[in-house]
Amino acid sequence: MRRSFVTSLCTLALALLPAAMFAQTPPAQNPPAQNPPAQNPPAQTQPAPAGTDKPKEPRMSFNAEAGVFLFQIKPDQTAVFEELVVKVKEALAKSDKPERKQQLAGWKLYKAAEPMGANSLYVFVADPAVKGAEYDLLMLLAEGLGPAAGTPENQELFKKYVNAFAAGASRLNLTPVK
Numbered sequence: 001m002r003r004s005f006v007t008s009l010c011t012l013a014l015a016l017l018p019a020a021m022f023a024q025t026p027p028a029q030n031p032p033a034q035n036p037p038a039q040n041p042p043a044q045t046q047p048a049p050a051g052t053d054k055p056k057e058p059r060m061s062f063n064a065e066a067g068v069f070l071f072q073i074k075p076d077q078t079a080v081f082e083e084l085v086v087k088v089k090e091a092l093a094k095s096d097k098p099e100r101k102q103q104l105a106g107w108k109l110y111k112a113a114e115p116m117g118a119n120s121l122y123v124f125v126a127d128p129a130v131k132g133a134e135y136d137l138l139m140l141l142a143e144g145l146g147p148a149a150g151t152p153e154n155q156e157l158f159k160k161y162v163n164a165f166a167a168g169a170s171r172l173n174l175t176p177v178k
Contacts, residue, residue, distance in 0.1 A: 062129035064173035069124040077164035091144020
């Protein structure tokens, strides 16, 4: 019971973090980041706290050859979650970052026939996984949207997506057995 509560609480906090960060980003800072490609790493530097120049550590990543995330989604929100997944896949496909293309190549998403309690269960498989890469769906979407992620309509979209999650994601790093 306690583990479920802690997991849910952590997931909610992680899921709401992009919305809070983008709500604090002043719109005047966004246009200059669009000019030269060398200055345009959208989600990695924009959400970072003021005064830090280091790239942000991934919140959801793998450190093994393959990995799995288990997502519990509210049963009446499965279409919303699947919409999020489509948008993230589109963002990965359009990305200029080679690691995003690698992530997309190893991406497989399954919906379990059996529920997880009262929720729908989605199984995200990354095989091969890109070690150390960000796999947080909301962060990847924010990166793909770039400066547009902070617009009021996209903030509403993020809130809708956050609401689809019933609990936090469970992560498994997998190593093949020889």
